Structure formats: structure tokens, C-alpha cells
Amino acid sequence: MREVDPRHVRRSAGQRRGPAPADLAASPFRVDRDRVAASPFFARLGGVTQVVSPTGSGLLVHNRLTHSLKVAQVARAIAERLTAQADVAVLLRRLGGCDPDVVEAAALAHDLGHPPFGHIGEQVLDRLARHRFGLPDGFEGNAQTFRIITTTDVRGPTVSGLDLTTATRAAVLKYPWTRLSHPQPHPRTMAILPRGAGEPPDMPGTGSAKFSAYVTELDDFTQARAPFAGRIDPWQQTVEAAVMDIADDIAYAIHDLEDFHRVGVLQHATVSAELNAWQSGALELAGMETTELDKQARRPGCSLEQLRRRLHAKDSWVVDDEAFAAAVGNVRRELVEGLLAAPFDGSVEAEQAVADFSARWTARLVDGVAVLAEPHPRAAHAVLSVQHWHEVQVLKFVHHRFVLARPDLALHQRGQARLLTALVEALDQWLTDRQEAARLPRRLHDLVELADAEYTTLFGLAPEVLVDATGEPPRGRDGVRALARGRAVVDFVASLTDNQAGAMMDALTGRSGRLWTDAFVL
Template sequence: MAVTVPGMDGIAQDQTATGYDISAQERWVSEPDKRPGRTAFQRDRARVLHSAALRRLAGKTQVVAPLEVAPEINTSPRTRLTHSLECAQVGRELGAALGCDPDLVETACLAHDLGHPPFGHNGEQALNAFAADCGGFEGNAQSLRLLTRLEPKRFVPDGDGERSVGLNLTRAALDAATKYPWTRAEGPDGPRSPKFGVYEDDAPVFAWLREGAPEGRQCFEAQVMDWADDVAYSVHDLEDGLHAGHLDPGLLLAEPERRDLFELTVKRYAPDADTEELAQALDRLHDQEWWPHSYDGSAVAEARLKDATSQLIGRFCLEAERATRARHGPGRLTRYQAELVVPRAARLECAVLKGVANRYVMQRADQERRRRHQRVVMAELGEALMRRAPEALAPPFRTLYHRAGDDRARLRAVVDQIASLTDASAVALHERLVVR
């Protein structure tokens, strides 16, 4: 018998029909709904979509920077914002096909890169080194910090003043956006775990959002988000690499190139695979009629490439949908009731595409010079802000600095400011504070 309960937003919701109980819809700080008729997860999606943190992703490079594309090529490479929007579309449709609340999955996909600092993973590594004395830096942990503390939306009384509770999303939304549900110390590799989802000082809200969750396990919606992220960036990074002229598809047939590509893919993306498996994966894709066997920038080539990206996304999502349904059967698959099943063949095909983008776009000779300069900018900017804090900090981070109880918390406030910058604003602030 279906049980109807009042949702946390004052909306009666059928738990059997939705697959999400009242605990999943609960917020860290209880609040009324200003416009009845919306679900809790529709509110979550709206909050992320209207956030300043999401808008800032427009100024953060995905793989190919706009200035790297030849001016005669009439196209725009992806940013972290467009990647997040595309990830959200992929995740929403895959999640809906499997019975998830589509607004919930879309919220997680929109939020998954909010903590991304300037200069991509290169900036993340530099900021991690700078933040060593306060627990390091990790983009996923920073995303949780933004959602629950830094992004201004809801405030609560705190002593003589007030403090932010971020966007105050539901428990299910925060859980769905958590790709790595553990602290650095609790990760698979112990204190040396490179990927983690929460800083020590954000542990209270993390404990709240993970109430009742199996330790170290992603919820089903987070698994859908994670695969949607892999699919979107592997396929679209390939597309942007071709657009920018960094990749000749014919190279993927040359044996020396293939060997180096597969070795890189094993090292970075598929440590449990061998080069023969990866060769088979690439050949399966290459044998498809729609594969971009050549690209000259013409309208026909552009249309063929766009069709190839659509075919690849459909291929990867349908494989996951069919395999998951084969294991779990029909019905709504939500929270901790199921595991997303991605066939090994599809995972290796996706890994090969990541390897292609890494080898031919990220590892170009000019990119290493660019990355060295970016690391210098991040290190010098951090030192300059620490010397001039709190006056040099923007008002929200100046407040965090003033309220900090020790040096670790003060350093974290400076790290929060740096992480919030776009690529261009990081360079501009560096020029103002450091360059004479």
C-alpha cells in the first residue's frame, strides 16, 4: 500500500511512486517553499542553475582554450560550463530511463564541477600543494563546500552574526553530487588518496548527508552522474580536438601511434586492461560507419562529426541502460537499491577516447609551457594573498578569514578565494598583486 507523507517543502509525495522518502528530501536547514507545486528536487535544480558558481564555469577551460582555435574556424570549444550542461542532459535522460528523478540527476550533473579551480587539473594540483597545511585541495571536496557553505543562498544565526549554509540542497541532491563519498584519510588509498569528496572541516554536513548510506558507496544517482561525466567529456574532448586541428584521425591507424596511445590509456584510464583489449575497443569504434575517419572543417565534415558524437553518447548510454536493466529488471532504480552496470567493452571504448584527447590535445609541447606558467601563477597568487590577507581578499572570503579560529582555517579561506577565480580573473589578480 502506498504511503503518502508531507514532503520537506510542504508537498504531499507518494514514497512508493517517487522512490524518494522524506529523508531523501530533507534539507540541512528546514525552510518553507515560497512557491508550492514544485518538487524538492526541482527547487534543487533551480538553485544550482541560478548560482554564481555555475556561471563562473564559463570562464574555466575544459580542454581546448578559445585562443588555441584558429581564427578562421567558426566554432567555440567547450568550457567547464558547457561541459556541465551537456553532462546534465546526458545524465538526465539516462537517469530518467532507469527510474531516477530526472531533476535530481540533472542537479548532480550541473553541480559536479562547481569546485573546479582555474586552469583545470593543472590548477588543482598547484592549489593542492599550496593547501597542504590545511588538508590539501580537491575539486570534488570543493564542490561540496560550495554547495553547503560558500555559495550564498541561505543563512542561519550563528553567535552574534549569521553564517551561510550554501544552497541548502536536499540530502539526496548532495549525495548524488558526491562522486567520492569519503574524506582523504578514509579513501581507498588511505591518507594518500588523490580523490576525495570532503574536507575535514566540512565533516558535519557530510555526516548528515550520508546518514543511512553504506560506507564508501556512491548512491545510484551519483553513479549515473559519474558515467554521464565520463561519456560527455570523452566524446566532446575528441570533438574539440578535431575542431581545433590537434588530431588527425588517420594517426589512429599508425602502429607506433597506437602503441603509445594504448600505453597511455592503460596508465591513466584503464589500469586493469591490456593493450590488445584497447586495440579491439578502438577498432570497434573505427569500424562504425559514422566514425569520423577524416575531418576537414567543411559543413559536411562538421555534420558528420556531430552525428558521430551523438552516436557515441547514445552507444555508451544504451549499453549502460541495457546492462543495468538486465541485472535489476524493470521499475524505479533509486538511491541504494541498485548499482549502475556499464559493460567492460563500453568502459574501454570510453577510456580510449580519453586517451586520444590526453595524447593529442593535453600533451602537446606548447601545453607543457602553458602549464608551467599556470603553476607559477597559482603559487605566486597564493603567497601574495596570504601576505596581504585579509585586505586583499574579496568580501565573502575576508569574512571567512576574520571568523577563522586558527591558521588552517585562515589558509582555507585564501584557498576558497583562489578556487573561485576564473582563468582570466586569476591571471588579472596575479598581475595586480605580483607582477610589477
């Protein structure tokens, strides 16, 4: 009997033979891709914010679904390019493989865990999970993605999750550790911290800022990583995860700039002033004291100098001032003097300019990906070249500085944060209302039962992983039940679209006169 490839193993191994009845493909990795694409959690991404919510605004901007499709396109292109090079392919096999179908499946899945309203929703749910419900894991979009594909999505061929192969599950693990406890020693204790493993400066003692699995999914996590033991370090991304991660960076850096050029938010004059001022005054800016630079942050050129210094502080292993200066020059020529030189007016010429900019930069960055046998701890085995890495940092800077830092966006996001906070509190109150508990949405009821079983098992086998910020484990059965309630509410809210979250809050507060809305199609 032929030995099973460990990269093909599913959690259901031994329970059934051959593909599930609904699977149309023979390749196990193609099956993974199809299962993700058919998931309702994937379809939901069409209603989830990328940067700004398109709902009701009339803006033609990326949402999480269109972003995920573009990440998948870029990721597959990188994987096919790398595996086509004979010498690189040998190294890839030694490191555990780089299958284009695995990379594409992981890219399609990578944002499944993003809650309503994007990153602001992630911050709100993490705060509430830790402080209101005492969940040591809190909430993290990447970990929520892993929970969905292994546990809460019920459209796969088994009772829970999509039953994906170990290779695809491992490729989704962008930050292959839990917040606090696994693996040991934990990456946040390393002398050189892997990217994302450090604790947030304003939240000491809370564990890694980024992580890709909750303790409830440790069995799946361990099984997914098993085929890569001895090939890559325990805290290191698989090559397939690294390719997905790079593709996400490329898509984010390019396509969000497209969006905000289209809607007139990204202005030629302000971006030009920032980049030109830094180029002409680089030596003067480099000599400024940090306190003085911070005081003058609004002066053109100063924010870009702050970026250069942050890169030196965090990634001195790769930062090169000549490469940084060249990247600023390239972005100025291509973006400022090229794309932004003429306002977007919806004409054929304007659309072609956007398409040309996107295609040219995407191809350029895809061609800049290489594979390393021994990467720096803050890098992965698949990396962008030094010059391309700097260009991505400058492109992302433009987006952060001239879009994300806008007060009008902040105003909008503060309202979204208040909405999500109120929604979580209202659902928690409903759960604890004995008179009304029987009329809970069935999905929320099922999530409570699922989480209760998970935390009961963990409390019996490894109570130390349930210790909260006070250093105390749950207090008996009531404490376990409280954790389960909290995780269920967070899972439920995180699975809503922007529209559903708003409509449900309107209904719970009596502001809506409609009995049936998409908030209840859950």
C-alpha cells in the first residue's frame, strides 16, 4: 500500500476513503481551494470592509473578497514562477514544498477571520474578548481564520471545519504560534523577535501582538505543522505561508492606492510635497533630533524620515539607506509623476492608466521574490529583494500617511467601534437572560455549545492555557461556561458583514421597524 503524503493528511484521515461526494477535483490541494471558495465565510467577505466600507457610499473600492481574489492571483503567480526554476525547486522541496494550489487556497482563506469593519473591528473584539470575557487568547483575525477553516465552518465534509490538508492549514498560519503558550520556548521570548511575535508596547504582558491560532485549535495546529518538523524552525512560516504573506503585502500596497486615487482621496500635491521634500532635504532631516522631528511631523518630508528611522529600528538587517532613497525616487516617478499627475475622471484613458500602474508594479514585485535557505529570524524563506522590499514599504507609507491618518476616516471608524462594542454587550446580555435564552439565534446557541465543549476539555487537560490576565484559571464550571459564552459571542459577531452588524444593532435597540433583515439570515 502506498504511503500517504503527510502534506495531504486531513483531520478526518482514517474516517473515510477517497474524496467527499461534493468534491469535484482529484488533487487534494485543488479540493482545498474549491472548499474555501465555496464557503459562506468566503462569500461573506464581499460585505466586509477593506479600508473603507463601500456599503451605501456608492464608492467602487476593494472589499475583503476582491482583495482576497487579487492576493490569490499574485500568490499563485509567485509560486509558479519559483517552482519553474530548477535550482529553486530543489530548495523548495527541501523546505517542505511550494504548491501553487496550496498557495492559492491559503490566499483565498487568509482574510476569512476579519470581522465587520476591518482592522478597527479586530481591535474592538480583541479588547472586549480579553477585558469583558477574560479570554486569554483575545481575538486576532489570523487566529479567527484558522478557527473558521478547522472548527466553525460547517460546510465541509466533516462535522466541523473544511477538513483541509495539513499543507493548506499550515500555509494559512502567517504567525505560527498562539498568543501566549505555544510553541515553547515562545517566539516572543527570542533575542531577535520574529515579525509580529513581540508584545504591543501599550499592552505589556498580553502576549504576541500577532498570532495565528487560539489554544482551542492546538490539535489542528500541531497536525498542520508536523510535516515541516526538521525542515523549518518551529516559529517559521512555511514557504507557502510566506508566499501568501508577500502576495498580501503586494496587493495591499498597490490596490489600496488604486482605490483612493479613483475616489480622489489620494491627492497629487500632498504626496508630491512629502516625497520631494524628503529627497531634497534628506541630509538635513537625517540630522534632526528625534524629538524635533516628531514636533514637525506635519512638515513635508518629516513623516517619511520617521519611516526610515522606524525601519532601521525594527529591520536593521535589511534596511539600506541607498535602497530607501532609490525606492522613494521610483515611487515618486511612477506614482506621483505618473498615476497621480492627472485626476481620475472615469475616462478610458484614466482607467488604462490605473490598470497599467497596477500591472506594471505587480509584475515588478512578483519578479522580485527569492527563496533563502537560511533567512534572518525576522524574515521568511521566501522574501522580496532588498530593493523591492523598500519599495513596498514606501508604497504602504503613502497609504498610511495620506489615507489611514485622515480625521474623517478616524471619525467613521470611531462610530464603527462604538457600534460593535454595543452589539457585543447586547448579545451577551441576551445570552444571560434566562427568560429569553430559548429564543437566541440558533447559530449563536450552537457556538456556545461548541465553545463549552472545547473549554471543558481544555480545563480538564491543560488549565494553564486558560489563565487570564490576573493569573487565575477559570473558577470551576461557571468560569468555563463564562469563557464559552464570550468566545461564542465573539465568533458570532466576527462572522457578520458590515451590513448585518449595523442592522442587528438597529433591531436590538429598537431603531429598526423591519422584522426581517439580512441581519437574521445567519
